[in-house]
Amino acid sequence: MLRQIERVRPPFISTRVRLNGTLSFTSTANTSTIFLDNIYPLRFSFYDVRQLFVNTDYLARQCLPKDLFLEVLKITPLKKDGGAFVELRVPRGMSAGELEQRVQEYLEKQDIRPWFNPLQKIRSFLVEGNPWIEDLHRFERGGVVFGMHSGHSCVEAELFRKYGPLSDIVPGQGFALLYFLRLRSATAAKNCLHGYSTPSARLSIFYAPINRFRSVKDWIFSHPRITIPVAGAVLAAITVAVFDPIREFFVTQKIENTWGKHWDWVKKNTVDLMLNRRHREETFFVERKVDVDKVEGWMNEPLGSFVVIEGPKGSGKRELMNDIIDKRRNTLLIDCQPLHATHSDKSTINILASQTGYFPVFGWLNSISSMVDLATQGLVGEKAGFTETLDTQIRKILNATTNSLAKIALKHKSHPSERPIVIIDNFTSEGVVEKHLATWAAGLVNSGVANVVVLSDVGSEKNLAEALPGKAINTITLSDVDEETAKQYVWRRIGDIKVKGIEKLGGRLTDLDDVVRRINSGIPPDAAVDVVVQNTVTDVLKVYFSAGKEWNKEQAWVLMKLLARGKRVGYYEVLLDSLLDESVLHTLERSEFISISNENGVLG
Structure with a gap:
């Protein structure tokens, strides 16, 4: 919090009289007015009814020191601003500044907190200006703007620091815009300093609206x-x-x-x-x-x-x-x-x-x-x-x-x-x-x-x-089907057409379907079988007998000769050949050149 600047108060005390719905103050020597903040909840809309559940008279008297036997002349609630003016008769031999200090010390010691805002204490400030009670039906508040007839706005802004920490001061020509961190600081400053006179200026204070959407947007973009x-x-x-x-x-x-x-x-x-x-x-x-x-x-x-x-x-x-x-x-x-x-x-x-x-x-x-x-x-x-x-x-x-x-x-x-x-x-x-x-x-x-x-x-x-x-x-x-099953599969799909040479195809379903498709398209059965066989031979030569593979041509040729004797050959019988080992066999299995099965624990 910024430091407070001491100043000399005017040698007179003021009291208020009602004039055309506003409050003004005239000077007397034995009365003083203090502003009690946090007596009411701040009102943000017409339908806010929390003020109806606050006993203003009782709460205001609880905030006054009992040992001073202060006489309360009048209590004026400010429900929109969340506080109240309390007019007191000043004890003989005590100044207004001393009265303000004694009340503040008492509130600090007693730690009085209202039910609607238990996180903040009730505060008190001496009314030093000539406040004006706003009776318009509006509730928006933001910073505090004060204007003056003469003087320097940045110098006069020091008067506001005791009401709460300031977040920003925007000086202007004949006025300044002050932003408090808390809204209650702005309400206290406005009600206590409006109409305050210094040797160089007279303050006129009112609320300035805040573009809350812009404030939220600025905060969002400034904290990525x-x-x-x-x-x-x-x-x-x-x-x-x-x-x-x-x-x-x-x-x-x-x-x-x-x-x-x-x-x-x-x-x-x-x-x-x-x-x-x-x-x-x-x-x-x-x-x-x-x-x-x-x-x-x-x-x-x-x-x-x-x-x-x-x-x-x-x-x-x-x-x-x-x-x-x-x-x-x-x-x-x-x-x-x-x-x-x-x-x-x-x-x-x-x-x-x-x-x-x-x-x-x-x-x-x-x-x-x-x-x-x-x-x-x-x-x-x-x-x-x-x-x-x-x-x-x-x-x-x-x-x-x-x-x-x-x-x-x-x-x-x-x-x-x-x-x-x-x-x-x-x-x-x-x-x-x-x-x-x-x-x-x-x-x-x-x-x-x-x-x-x-x-x-x-x-x-x-x-x-x-x-x-x-x-x-x-x-x-699964492996290829036997010769008899392959013939039945083809005959069932093409009807009574006789097809020779199906045993050349083996039992691979894709090859059998290829023959059926060609026959159904009008190609003679024998020619269809020959075309599929020739395509298979070409694919085998291109895929398994070309350079740049993980196996060589000799290894593929040895396996082909062994499989030409019969459809199955023993796994360990193949490994007897010096050109072949297990890594080559599994590589050829993944490339679909051969298939390795396990029947009753025996690989083949």
Whole structure:
């Protein structure tokens, strides 16, 4: 607080008389008026009724020293300004300044606080001017403006310091604008010093309005280290309170297929019947039924199950899982292949959100946040943290999906067959999204929220085992079908057309479908088989017998000669060749040149 400047008071005491609704003071020698601040709550509107519960007479008399036996002549309340004028008869031999000091010492000792403002004490000041009580219906207050007939405004501003600390002084021509830190300091100064005369000036004081919006705006822009993090916290709170329930609702609709199941029923009984489409069971391999029954048994276990179905492309992984999905509700499919094809974080988030049903997604907001972070770093020297990384956004989507899955699982907790199933297709051991998906899937199984089925090529089981160190992973490895099943698959799709040479294709589903597509387009059956075989030979030569690979041509040729003897060859029999080792075999397995299976503990 700024220091108080002592000054010589006028040698006369003044008392008041009412003139046309205002208060003015005339000089007498035995009366004095003090202003008691904090007697009333400050009134900010016409409907503020707190003043009705204040006993002015009792509270004002409690503020006067009992040992002085002061005679109260009149009490004039100032409800708008939160105080009251108390006219006193000054004891013989005591000056007005001494009376003010004695009252202030008494209030400081007694620590009197009103019920409506217990954090501030009641204060008293001597009325030194000729106050004017404003009876206009207005309540806005701000700084205090005082004008004078002569003198220097900055010098006269020293008179105001005892009423409270000043935050700013704006001098002008014949006036000055004073800003107090507290509003009650302004009301006390205005009521005690209005009309005060000095040898050089006479003060006329009134309230000056404050542009509160501008003040708030100036404070916000002058404290960016505080306001920017607070703005981020408020934005995050709004997002959690408003958008997260909406997103969980749409994720739940995606999992339960609330709208799609009605369309599927209509499509199955109209379009599919008119086009004479066969059901998937008619084209599904009979030998896969054993694997389907095995997966369904795992899905019906009391606790969550983690299943990995692996095999080369075209081995029927997706068809096997589709056969299971058709018999169950509450399924969620996440396909990793579109996530691999993206080249930006925004596209990755949009695709993942679309697959999980996470909506709405404000991708543009993260771009704006990055610009705000850049501007903040230049302004205050550090980032505000508004920009969300790819990892953070992926976790938000997966957390919302977990909440929806947990609600569905709780709804069907008495029926394990109704537990949600999460299918992760085209899973690989590379990529940021796959790492999050593996950890997320492990959490779903450990908490019993959902069953998880991972469809992948070869080599992903090891990475999934790292995410589930204490959980058994049920694995099914699919390979090419036998010759007889491949013939039945092709004949069932093309009708009575005789096709020779199907045994040349092997049992890869993609090759069989390619032959069926070519025959249906009008190409002769034998020519269609020859074209597919020739394309396969070309692809093998280009991919596996070219330079710049992790293996050499000799190693690939040795394996091809061994497999030419029969469809299967022993794992350890292959390792007897000096050109081959385990690292080369696993590399060729990941590139889909060969497949390694484990039957009864024996690798082959």
